[in-house]
Amino acid sequence: MSDDYARRSYGEIGVGFGRKPGIVVVDFMLAFTDPQYPLGGAPLVLRAFENTRKLLEVARRHDVPVATCNTAYMNEREMPYWKITAVRETFRHDHPSAAIDPRIYDPSYDLAVCKKGPSIFFQTGVADYFAKERVDTVIVTGCNTSGCIRATAIDSFSHRYRTIVPEDCVGDIEEQPHRDNLRDIGRRYVDVSDLQTVLAQIEEWRKGNA
Template identity: 80%
Template structure:
């Protein structure tokens, strides 16, 4: 596309984010409302692919001692909510609704820091940044859904917190493929390195080996 060439000519995306000294993982909104087809927003193929790949990533990461923070989105009632334009969010993303529960395929209550977010970003008004500061995390791996909404917001907040930020394409998902691709392309031009599961697993393995040898 012409705009892709123009962005490149203007130096967008020229400098990679790279890898830091310690990774941490955020898992955004893999709650049943997105991962179970019985709910209005649930079961999108790209989201389910991301869920499966993120489960593989988390199994390896927990075994290596990598900090993990996971979140759902839920509210007491509509009065507490921001002005969502999505009917299904307004009607089902409640603390007492089963769609707000985290999917057990990605959540380990004995290991993960769990937060309930009220806006698009996992970092907004939560304890995730404080947790990562205590753990000395400087590289954040963003997983979850949806790419064009909460993944984008979480990635930009990660960047704003001065983390090196990686987004594995196959560990995030959206309702449709086009916004998934468009938002990853745009994030990759400005704020993050868009990678894949194999890249992240190799990074974690190198990091863990270095820690063991230290």
């Protein structure tokens, strides 16, 4: 953190882990996880994908609510004004890349939604699901850090959730935007953490509720 931000008290107060966690998995769809597609195969995204799989194995075992999503549209007419050609051409219900990667999705456990904007919370019902589950802490995973992860983290903050973003469970096309956006939201809205710390927090939460 730069001295100027620090002098103005940015990032001084931690968010912390609350009474019950929930996990959101943002856009681990084949468009991003399968290298055959135009947006697929970015190394940071694939790292985040593998780490999130590890997190979800523990989370499901401990009965932590999970909400996952893809982004897809009927046609370009339904879309917002995306500036990304690959999104306009492939983020469609009838395109194979729009499906959630089956390696990370458990249809018998996860709430799955199809979002239309950057945030998993925008007009999807995920917040309603978490309210019923009495979630007060949201762990944000997925891609891309500078876009849908940032938007989701800000919406999570706006919904008054304690928000945790494990750095190694989110990814982006390039490392610099990944680092810059985590630094920025970490100054203001969320605790930037890591997989091992979050796993330990879930274990502690489960012990306390055993």
